[in-house]
Amino acid sequence: MKIQLAILGLGQIGSSVGMALAKYKENIHRVGHDKSRKAVNFAKENDVVDKITLTLSNAVKDADIILLALPLQEIQPVLEHIALDLKEGALVIDTAPLKVPVLGWIEETLPQRANYVGFTPVIKAAYLEEWKYGPEVAHADLFENSLMGLVSGRKTTEKSINMAINFAQLLGATPYFSDAAEMDGLMSTTHLLPQLLAASLLKISLDSPGWREARKFAGKIYSQLTNSFGQDDLPGELASAVINNQENTIRLINDLIRSLIDIRDLTETSDQEKLDEIFTKLQQGRDLWLADRRENRWIETPKIDVSRPGILSQLLGFRGPKTTPEDK
Structure with missing residues (x-):
């Protein structure tokens, strides 16, 4: 039996998934769809999918797994479009940064016969300093040695949950x-807040009367801090994330304001020693995080029971990581 996977959205995440599964093409048939001609051409030229379809309906009608690798603001309309085309027992997976709103849309839209598991991908540490976006920075090993957050729907079957676990493991996660x-809450701190900081910096800069001259001297640090706005879909996705995640957004903005006020107060009192101490601790904290991130060294990460392989692992002969005496 061959599994059919529909990848809706062939940007960095969707294309990386397709490339990672290329070695299983005898068992997994990859169907892709994207409204971007550039993304479609990349997929054709780089063995991302086995087939491209021009319509969402054709992409999902025979799919066992539907991967929504789409910006947050596109998830709901796409779900509404494909809901009646899903086959019995189909598994829908999304990679959007927020899950509470997606779960709500899933419960409103999906028929009872479909299942849902949300993915929160974490990219391989080796690619953290790739500043471009889109399919051209897709990699077959993008998710290797990293976590894959999983959130399941209330009515998702055990079979579909096992399939999602196997799917994540096939990607190396x-x-x-x-x-x-x-x-x-986690993604608000690590994904949303950096984008809000970039938005704030850009707004302060562009609204400043001196920007006409200052822009001539904006360099590497400015470019890195505002880099997230290099994504074509970022404005719409960020606006959607803020509105659909208001409580976390307001909490983080208030935390940011308090942090800046603390720095302002120390600046006003010329307390250079205290500022140096704070900035040094922050630098050490970042260094520690980056070292742990590179090694995927999260001792508190819960182990997943993969003693009973699901349909994907049975089909592909994939049993997950072997246990050792220390694991038991």
Whole structure:
């Protein structure tokens, strides 16, 4: 039996998934769809998918797994479009940064016969300093030695959950289960807040009377801090994330304001020693995080029971990581 996978969205995430599964093409048939001609051409030229379809309906009608590798603001309209085309028992997976709103849309839109598991991909540490976006920075090993956050729907079957676990493992990732609200809180700090900081910096800069001259001297640091706005879909996705995640957004903005006020107060009192101490501790904290991130060294990460392989692992002969005496 051959598994059919529909990849809707052939940007960095969707294309990387397709490339990672190329070695399983005898068992997994990859169907792709994207409205971008550039993304479609990349997929054709780089063995991302086995087939391209021009319509969403044709992409999903025979699919066992539907991967929504789409910006947050596109998830709901796409779900509404494909809902009636899903086959019995189909598994829908999304990679959007927020899960609470997606779960709501899933429950409103999907028929009872479909299942849902949300993915929160974490990219391989080796690619953290790739500043471009889109399919041209897709990699077959993009998810290797990293976590894959999993959030399941309330009515998702055990079979579909096992399939999602196997799917994440085929990509080289370690499944990490969380509930939707917790995952949104985590992503608000690590994904949403940096984008809000970039937006704030750009707004302050562009609204400044001196920007006409200052822009001539904006360099590497400015470019890196505002780099997230190099994504074509970022404005719409960020606006959607803020509106659909208001409580976390407001909390983080208030935390940011308090942090800046602390720095302002120390600046006003000319307390250079205290500022140096704070900035040094922050630098050390970043160094520690980056070292752990590169090694995927998260001792608190819960182990996933993969003693009973699901349909994907049975089909491909994939049993997950072997256990050692220390694991038991």
